[in-house]
Amino acid sequence: MELRRYITGRLMQITLIFFVILTVLFLLFRLAPGDPVTRMVDPDMTQEDSDRLIAELGLDQPLGVQYVIYVKNFFMGRFGYSFHYGEPVVDIIWSRLPNTVLLFTTSIILSALVGIFLGKIASWHKGKKLDSFMTLGALVTHTLFLPWLALLLIWVFAYKLGWFPITGMISEEVWLDPESGFVAKALDVMYHMVLPLSTLFLIHFGAYLLIMRSSMLETLKEDYILTARAKGLEEKTIRNHHAAPNAALPVVTSIGLSLAFSINGGALTETVFTWPGIGRELVSAVSQNDYPLAQASFLLIAIVVLLSNLVVDVLYAYLDPRIRY
Amino acid sequence: MRQNRFAVKSFACRAVLLFVFVMVLGSGIHLTTSTASAGKLLKIGMLEEPKSLNIWRASDRWSSKVLGLIYQSLYIRDPKTLELVPWLAESDPVFDAATLSYTVKLRPAKWSDGTEFTSEDVAFTGDFIKEFKVPRFYSKWKFVKKIETPDKHTVRFYLKKPEAIFITRSLATPIAQKKEWMKVTEEARTKEKPLSWLMNHRVKAPVGTGPFFLKEWRRGAYLFLQKNEHFFGSGKEINGYLLGPYINGMILKVYGTSDAAILAIQKGSIDMFWWGVQPGYIDSLKQNSKIDLFTNEKSALYYMGFNVRKAPFNDPNLRRAFATLVDEDFIIKRILQGFGVRMYSIIPPGNTFWYCPDVPRYGDGLGREGRIKKAVQILRDAGYTWQISPVEPSGKIVNGQGIMLPDGKLMEKFTILTPPADYDPHRAMCGMMMQEWLRMVGIPAYSKPMAFGALLQQIKVRRDFDTFILGYGNLSLDPDYLRNFFISTNNKRRGWNMSGYDNPAFDKIANESADAMNREERKKLIWEMQKIIIRDVPYIPLYNPKLIEAVRKGTFTGWVQMLGGVGNMWSFCQLKPK
Numbered sequence: 001m002e003l004r005r006y007i008t009g010r011l012m013q014i015t016l017i018f019f020v021i022l023t024v025l026f027l028l029f030r031l032a033p034g035d036p037v038t039r040m041v042d043p044d045m046t047q048e049d050s051d052r053l054i055a056e057l058g059l060d061q062p063l064g065v066q067y068v069i070y071v072k073n074f075f076m077g078r079f080g081y082s083f084h085y086g087e088p089v090v091d092i093i094w095s096r097l098p099n100t101v102l103l104f105t106t107s108i109i110l111s112a113l114v115g116i117f118l119g120k121i122a123s124w125h126k127g128k129k130l131d132s133f134m135t136l137g138a139l140v141t142h143t144l145f146l147p148w149l150a151l152l153l154i155w156v157f158a159y160k161l162g163w164f165p166i167t168g169m170i171s172e173e174v175w176l177d178p179e180s181g182f183v184a185k186a187l188d189v190m191y192h193m194v195l196p197l198s199t200l201f202l203i204h205f206g207a208y209l210l211i212m213r214s215s216m217l218e219t220l221k222e223d224y225i226l227t228a229r230a231k232g233l234e235e236k237t238i239r240n241h242h243a244a245p246n247a248a249l250p251v252v253t254s255i256g257l258s259l260a261f262s263i264n265g266g267a268l269t270e271t272v273f274t275w276p277g278i279g280r281e282l283v284s285a286v287s288q289n290d291y292p293l294a295q296a297s298f299l300l301i302a303i304v305v306l307l308s309n310l311v312v313d314v315l316y317a318y319l320d321p322r323i324r325y
Numbered sequence: 326m327r328q329n330r331f332a333v334k335s336f337a338c339r340a341v342l343l344f345v346f347v348m349v350l351g352s353g354i355h356l357t358t359s360t361a362s363a364g365k366l367l368k369i370g371m372l373e374e375p376k377s378l379n380i381w382r383a384s385d386r387w388s389s390k391v392l393g394l395i396y397q398s399l400y401i402r403d404p405k406t407l408e409l410v411p412w413l414a415e416s417d418p419v420f421d422a423a424t425l426s427y428t429v430k431l432r433p434a435k436w437s438d439g440t441e442f443t444s445e446d447v448a449f450t451g452d453f454i455k456e457f458k459v460p461r462f463y464s465k466w467k468f469v470k471k472i473e474t475p476d477k478h479t480v481r482f483y484l485k486k487p488e489a490i491f492i493t494r495s496l497a498t499p500i501a502q503k504k505e506w507m508k509v510t511e512e513a514r515t516k517e518k519p520l521s522w523l524m525n526h527r528v529k530a531p532v533g534t535g536p537f538f539l540k541e542w543r544r545g546a547y548l549f550l551q552k553n554e555h556f557f558g559s560g561k562e563i564n565g566y567l568l569g570p571y572i573n574g575m576i577l578k579v580y581g582t583s584d585a586a587i588l589a590i591q592k593g594s595i596d597m598f599w600w601g602v603q604p605g606y607i608d609s610l611k612q613n614s615k616i617d618l619f620t621n622e623k624s625a626l627y628y629m630g631f632n633v634r635k636a637p638f639n640d641p642n643l644r645r646a647f648a649t650l651v652d653e654d655f656i657i658k659r660i661l662q663g664f665g666v667r668m669y670s671i672i673p674p675g676n677t678f679w680y681c682p683d684v685p686r687y688g689d690g691l692g693r694e695g696r697i698k699k700a701v702q703i704l705r706d707a708g709y710t711w712q713i714s715p716v717e718p719s720g721k722i723v724n725g726q727g728i729m730l731p732d733g734k735l736m737e738k739f740t741i742l743t744p745p746a747d748y749d750p751h752r753a754m755c756g757m758m759m760q761e762w763l764r765m766v767g768i769p770a771y772s773k774p775m776a777f778g779a780l781l782q783q784i785k786v787r788r789d790f791d792t793f794i795l796g797y798g799n800l801s802l803d804p805d806y807l808r809n810f811f812i813s814t815n816n817k818r819r820g821w822n823m824s825g826y827d828n829p830a831f832d833k834i835a836n837e838s839a840d841a842m843n844r845e846e847r848k849k850l851i852w853e854m855q856k857i858i859i860r861d862v863p864y865i866p867l868y869n870p871k872l873i874e875a876v877r878k879g880t881f882t883g884w885v886q887m888l889g890g891v892g893n894m895w896s897f898c899q900l901k902p903k
Contacts, residue, residue: 004335030777032778033536033778033779033782033783034776034777034779034781035774035778035782035786037819038781038782038786038819039777039778039781040384041665041811042384042461043463043797043800043801043806043810043821044464044465044801045384045460045461046463046464046821047457047815047817047818047819047820047821048463048464049460049461049463049464050460050819051819052458052460053460054521056518056520056521056524057521081521081525084376084377084378084385084522085376085377086375086376086379086382086525086526086527087525087527092844095544097516098869099545103593132686154585154588155588158588158592159588159591159592162592166579166580166588166589166592166594167581167585167589168546168579168580168584170546170547172543172546172549172576172578174637175546176541176549176576197494197900214748228888238631246792263661270581270583271581272581272582272585273581274579274581274582274585275545276544276545276546276579280581287777288778291776292485303727318778322526
């Protein structure tokens with residue numbers, strides 16, 4: 001009952017926050033200098049053409065009128081057409097989103113699994129060479145400049161060794177071949193994922209390792225660990241079944257939020273690897289003043305992040321019986 | 326509970342192992358397939374994919390490149406002379422002065438869907454543009470009074486008044502298929518905003534008369550253009566070229582960055598990179614024996630502009646002094662690393678017919694000291710003074726300070742707006758160099774890089790600026806833009822006369838040039854316009870970068886070089902696999 005009341009309260013908060021985001025997004029894009037028509041540096045685009053396009057896009061209307069139309073359209077589920085693609089914004093987002101989710105969600109899950117596992121080992125060997133090696137390794141990879149690492153991997157594994165494709169998500173050789181079935185195409189995508197996934201994995205697993213290690217070290221000081229040892233339980237059992245599940249709670253929060261943010265992709269990763277995801281599209285939309293596309297993308301991210309926060313909070317209560325709302 | 330956890334862990338380990346296994350398997354399959362499917366397909370690397378395949382919307386260069394292979398015009402440019410030659414038209418247009426009309430005979434041709442190309446399609450395209458006032462096209466068609474189609478292969482255009490750009494611009498408009506667009510047009514007429522509706526119309530499979538048609542588009546990955554079996558030029562000799570295409574098609578692959586595309590061409594994943602190679606890559610590409618580099622001029626203009634609406638930039642003497650201080654040779658040698666052409670006029674020298682070489686050349690052949698002395702002389706003669714003169718009575722050059730305008734007031738600090746270095750390092754660097762050169766004579770210039778959208782807003786819309794550095798990377802070969810850039814009627818919000826130049830004498834000649842139907846007569850007027858502009862310097866032409874393109878040796882032969890590079894219609898109709 002209390003949990004239901006808590007969720008209802010949070011949902012009301014989320015609605016309010018979302019409305020603020022909706023308004024801020026509208027204002028941010030309209031107040032930023034530039035508009036989608038002025039950017040067209042084409043001498044064939046006359047002043048009359050520009051004025052006509054501005055009117056067609058509705059950008060000649062007063063800001064208040066534009067805002068009312070924007071809010072009305074949002075609640076009617078009409079996100080409009082991209083100024084640059086001339087296609088419904090929803091279609092563009094839905095065509096890019098699965099690519100982003102595939103790459104980034106896989107990378108987060110993989111990084112978290114490995115990070116938690118290694119963090120557990122590192123904490124168990126605190127102060128020893130293995131711990132120093134893992135901690136240092138995590139710090140180094142986590143602080144690497146992503147585009148540099150990505151280009152390095154491309155240069156070594158794609159260009160020099162030729163093991164993987166340089167960029168992209170699919171090979172035309174496979175997709176144009178009428179004999180290629182679903183499995184061949186799926187494998188082709190996975191093959192193209194190796195380098196971007198490795199880049200993201202190397203950047204992210206260190207964070208999970210460090211969080212897990214630190215949390216484990218705290219947990220190992222708890223009385224119930226001492227009790228377990230006093231009971232004569234095996235060290236491995238104490239580590240894996242008494243300490244690790246409790247220490248993993250902060251990592252769960254981190255994973256939850258990372259998964260939520262994964263839908264905005266990563267403009268850098270997607271650009272370097274020419275991964276056709278939402279991150280690249282978002283940056284392009286913002287830089288080219290493509291208001292409908294940028295707004296809809298940000299709103300989608302806002303919704304997912306707000307709801308994920310709620311889910312993580314509820315999950316936390318489920319995982320940790322001490323937490324009650 | 327314990328068993329469950331063990332099972333979960335075991336499952337996770339297996340999942341990771343399976344994932345790695347699948348990836349390795351995937352690489353094996355990929356290698357097998359890629360070896361097996363090599364054929365007569367030309368693979369081209371692009372930086373981005375087209376934004377739209379709707380010819381009326383497509384304004385980005387990637388859409389233009391792709392659609393340029395599908396939609397064709399009546400006339401195109403000869404690669405050597407740059408003159409217009411008949412393409413979908415069979416012969417040159419015939420002008421009838423009495424009726425102010427042009428008659429064009431059409432070649433027998435078919436659309437990529439196999440239907441016949443007729444004069445109805447041409448008339449439909451022109452009427453469509455006029456009816457909906459399609460941006461970027463309407464200015465080239467608004468003076469066409471009516472279009473007649475006496476027969477299936479003849480089209481006659483009646484003009485409201487003489488217009489020089491009719492042949493060079495209007496007749497170079499891509500022709501759309503009436504059958505494809507008729508229904509869309511009828512529906513558009515019923516909409517509240519017909520133009521928006523038309524421009525948002527999604528074209529999945531454009532029907533054209535070009536040598537290729539779109540077979541498949543995998544978003545974010547590649548476009549597959551297949552050879553058009555109905556292409557009117559196949560097996561025919563047009564303009565001295567026996568046309569193909571001799572390839573089965575082309576794959577246009579998307580690479581997000583130049584780095585990736587350059588690696589791809591070096592590795593052999595693509596046969597051509599359809600974009601200018603940055604000077605930084607050239608040495609490594611030259612060392613690769615499997616790469617050919619083509620260098621061509623562009624029809625481009627990069628320049629410094631002044632806001633001549635306000636003091637002190639409304640003084641032509643000050644602008645001439647600026648022009649004298651600019652060392653274009655330094656810009657080309659150091660900033661462009663030698664890959665550029667010096668611009669003396671607004672029209673690039675590669676556009677040989679219209680380019681006027683006989684314009685004032687400020688500071689030409691002078692060293693830094695010589696430029697400073699000459700600039701100081703121009704300013705002194707115009708009444709400018711200094712607190713510390715940059716040229717001492719002995720002729721020694723020192724750092725000038727406190728330049729004062731002819732009215733005795735100290736010149737205030739001003740900005741040179743440039744795009745940021747991540748958008749265009751050359752223009753950003755030019756701004757910084759200009760700042761230093763001007764400061765040497767005590768002119769308080771400050772280079773200010775600004776986000777591109779904001780920069781254009783400031784210059785074109787708000788018109789709140791002092792000076793700026795901008796450029797056009799792909800100017801039309803018809804010089805009508807010269808009129809657009811400087812005629813006083815375009816000195817308005819969002820107009821192309823960004824400097825605010827206002828000279829009735831120029832306006833008169835510019836308008837005459839627009840009406841001049843005789844080419845030689847028009848050339849004289851265009852030359853005169855160039856002389857006036859370079860004399861008054863609302864713009865200082867800075868440079869025209871050369872276009873360097875990389876192709877693989879040994880895969881395809883028959884590249885045709887022309888202004889604008891080897892990625893042109895003639896090349897794609899000539900290329901043969903080795």
